[in-house]
Amino acid sequence: MKVTLFATCIVDLFQSNVGKATVELLERLGCEVEFPPSQVCCGQPAYNSGYVKEAKEAMKRMIETFEHAEYIVSPSGSCAFMFREYPHVFKGDPVWEPRAQKLADKTYELTQFIVEVLGIEDVGARFEGNVTYHTSCHMTRLLGVKEPPMILLKNVKGLKFTELPGKERCCGFGGTFSVKNVAISEQMVDEKVHHVEETGAQYLVGADAACLMNIGGRMERLGKPIKVLHIAEVLNSR
Amino acid sequence: MAMKISTEKFNDRVEQGIHDSFMRGAVAGAQDGMGVKRRVVTTDELSNWEDWRNHAEEIRQHVLANLDYYLEQLSENIAQRGGHVFFAQTKEEANEYIRGVVQRKKAKKIVKSKSMVTEEISLNAMLEEEGCEVVETDLGEYILQLDDHDPPSHIVVPALHKNKEQIRDVFAQKIGYTKTSTPEELAYHARVTLREKFLEADLGITGCNFAVAETGSFCLVTNEGNADLVTALPKTQITVMGMERLVPTFEEMEVLVSMLTRSAVGQKLTSYITVLTGPREELDVDGPEEFHLVIVDNGRSDILGTEFQSILQCIRCGACINVCPVYRHIGGHSYGSIYPGPVGAVLSPLLGGYDDFKELPYASTLCGACTEVCPVKIPLHQLLHKHRQVIVEKEGKAPFSEKMLMKAFGLGAASPALYNMGSKMAPVAMNPFTVGDKISKGPGPLKAWTEIREFPAPNKERFRDWFKNREKGGE
Numbered sequence A: 001m002k003v004t005l006f007a008t009c010i011v012d013l014f015q016s017n018v019g020k021a022t023v024e025l026l027e028r029l030g031c032e033v034e035f036p037p038s039q040v041c042c043g044q045p046a047y048n049s050g051y052v053k054e055a056k057e058a059m060k061r062m063i064e065t066f067e068h069a070e071y072i073v074s075p076s077g078s079c080a081f082m083f084r085e086y087p088h089v090f091k092g093d094p095v096w097e098p099r100a101q102k103l104a105d106k107t108y109e110l111t112q113f114i115v116e117v118l119g120i121e122d123v124g125a126r127f128e129g130n131v132t133y134h135t136s137c138h139m140t141r142l143l144g145v146k147e148p149p150m151i152l153l154k155n156v157k158g159l160k161f162t163e164l165p166g167k168e169r170c171c172g173f174g175g176t177f178s179v180k181n182v183a184i185s186e187q188m189v190d191e192k193v194h195h196v197e198e199t200g201a202q203y204l205v206g207a208d209a210a211c212l213m214n215i216g217g218r219m220e221r222l223g224k225p226i227k228v229l230h231i232a233e234v235l236n237s238r
Numbered sequence B: 001m002a003m004k005i006s007t008e009k010f011n012d013r014v015e016q017g018i019h020d021s022f023m024r025g026a027v028a029g030a031q032d033g034m035g036v037k038r039r040v041v042t043t044d045e046l047s048n049w050e051d052w053r054n055h056a057e058e059i060r061q062h063v064l065a066n067l068d069y070y071l072e073q074l075s076e077n078i079a080q081r082g083g084h085v086f087f088a089q090t091k092e093e094a095n096e097y098i099r100g101v102v103q104r105k106k107a108k109k110i111v112k113s114k115s116m117v118t119e120e121i122s123l124n125a126m127l128e129e130e131g132c133e134v135v136e137t138d139l140g141e142y143i144l145q146l147d148d149h150d151p152p153s154h155i156v157v158p159a160l161h162k163n164k165e166q167i168r169d170v171f172a173q174k175i176g177y178t179k180t181s182t183p184e185e186l187a188y189h190a191r192v193t194l195r196e197k198f199l200e201a202d203l204g205i206t207g208c209n210f211a212v213a214e215t216g217s218f219c220l221v222t223n224e225g226n227a228d229l230v231t232a233l234p235k236t237q238i239t240v241m242g243m244e245r246l247v248p249t250f251e252e253m254e255v256l257v258s259m260l261t262r263s264a265v266g267q268k269l270t271s272y273i274t275v276l277t278g279p280r281e282e283l284d285v286d287g288p289e290e291f292h293l294v295i296v297d298n299g300r301s302d303i304l305g306t307e308f309q310s311i312l313q314c315i316r317c318g319a320c321i322n323v324c325p326v327y328r329h330i331g332g333h334s335y336g337s338i339y340p341g342p343v344g345a346v347l348s349p350l351l352g353g354y355d356d357f358k359e360l361p362y363a364s365t366l367c368g369a370c371t372e373v374c375p376v377k378i379p380l381h382q383l384l385h386k387h388r389q390v391i392v393e394k395e396g397k398a399p400f401s402e403k404m405l406m407k408a409f410g411l412g413a414a415s416p417a418l419y420n421m422g423s424k425m426a427p428v429a430m431n432p433f434t435v436g437d438k439i440s441k442g443p444g445p446l447k448a449w450t451e452i453r454e455f456p457a458p459n460k461e462r463f464r465d466w467f468k469n470r471e472k473g474g475e
């Protein structure tokens, strides 16, 4: 199966490990992965801040870049959701709305793709460690992907799972919210860090690089020994 | 009290909220407790909760689409029963009409049941100006009123930010209370004091949860029964309602009341659900001799027909507030409006203008928790996003530096070549700020980020470079 990778700008620039793990994992599961180099940012930072005009320019480039794909897969629930939102953003535009719709229809978050499209629930991974999982808001509420990451993690050998208390509560990232309202964001992420600690886990795993950057960045600043991993890295370990 | 409850800056209010550890404990406890109760009587108990939500949304949308028709029907039915109806376009008009009634009736002692719309139009201030003694009879509102008009911090639980010790102190200072801070003793004292007020009152004022167009009735939902006394004892009654708060018939009322109580307090029904129709009739044993309904527009009709119309579906249950992670940490007063939380962040700029409330749409991570619980399916996080768009594009109220940044974003992100070049330069540009693999004191927009967290240094080899090398077989 041919997969076109939408790596996201965070992964491209700051978390290349996550990108590598995603490629290797998909290949191991029998996919052929391509990465169109003309991909930019999905436009979410500008869009969510209210700069829709600016965001649309980025979105058009992304539509052009990914239009040819059979399946578009992204290791980020939030960014995948942004693609799914494109038709809504271009609503009423005779040229771009239908193109956006086609793009949206074939976009998947990584774990969603593995479970729902490939039909695989056990990727044959082995990971020794005590893990908790952060359910990102956009991925669960907006994209509606709740079960797939849980199913995949449950089948990882050696992995001990502890549920995160208050898991449905936002970590305080919220894109530009994290810098615009830093005082509030701090309180939110601190509560999240506190809950992560409560689980006694050694690893905090998530499927959204941005949330992980927020929680991880805060834990690092506070000197917490808990490691942050993207779910692709866990699923790719053997 | 008007809608705006503070003249302080948003960030200062937030600072105060964050440092009010008691309030935060109370809010978190209430959110967690109500969250569990709400889940039990919504998604757990009703397997078809989503169908209920769809139905409730449909009812509200139908009413908004036919608002003129139902308002007319309501007015006619009330008039037929001998009640008076006044349609107030502004808060001034509403207050003037009520002032007229008060003067004509020579009313001096007024009892009120809880009503947000009367807060919105600053009714109490006008009544006090008229020399009336106005007593709020909802326990929460009563506490706040005694405490020198402390503003409400929640639309359903107005005194959520106060603990029982604080309430005891207020009672001791203001009404000579000498007992302990146990809730039962406090409530008993309030009950005895308020009972006197009910008996003395010559005018009763209520809000309105839903008005029923078909019969000219209106419905009040409480847990304390105070609204029943407000409507049963005084000779004159004035009910004030937001112009959108109506339903076609009892059938729809029943659905919405159930959605309201389940979502607001996690109860299948509250202790009192009272439906009243017009003034006292010949065979009635109680009820007012004279009944006035004041329907308040105050900016609502300007929202009709706009992309914000769905906020008028709101039934003021407060569920969105009870799940909001931002409200959790800053409390109600930080919003600077009598309408806090997600519903307030959408509604306050619409009713009160962007000048006073432009920060509110940004006080959200757009996490969607509010949208998920709203019983009438208002897409709250999308409306917050629409506000941001209006602030940037129409109001031009976004900060200059942000505008420049976003312009640069538009250019950079839209051009693969620029993006490629910029991202390649990133490690070099960030080099002066990078220690090891992280940035602890970032420049520009990273400054705020790194105030509280580390930021990762850009990878020396971007993912795209790795991928390209690998394709060339160079891994």
Ligand code: SF4
Binding pocket: B263, B313, B314, B315, B316, B317, B318, B319, B320, B321, B343, B370, B373, B374, B375, B376, B377, B378, B380
């Ligand atoms: S917006 Fe929805 S959840 Fe919030 S108070 Fe109104 S009806 Fe309730």
